[in-house]
Amino acid sequence: INMAADRGAFIDQSQSLNIHIAEPTMNKLSSMHFYAWKKGLKTGMYYLRTRPAADPIKFTVD
Numbered sequence: 001i002n003m004a005a006d007r008g009a010f011i012d013q014s015q016s017l018n019i020h021i022a023e024p025t026m027n028k029l030s031s032m033h034f035y036a037w038k039k040g041l042k043t044g045m046y047y048l049r050t051r052p053a054a055d056p057i058k059f060t061v062d
Contacts, residue, residue: 019048
């Protein structure tokens with residue numbers, strides 16, 4: 001968020017900001033959005049990336 005805010009001064013419109021949070025909660029997302037707003041970002045979040053719901057087991061069949 002800090003680097004996106006630093007770049008924002010040189011961007012006329014907005015930028016795609018991808019946020020990676022391992023375990024997002026409503027509290028974390030709200031805090032992140034308000035922080036981005038206070039830093040002056042034009043777009044709070046474009047995509048939210050999380051961990052997959054399942055962790056696949058790797059195996060082979062002989």
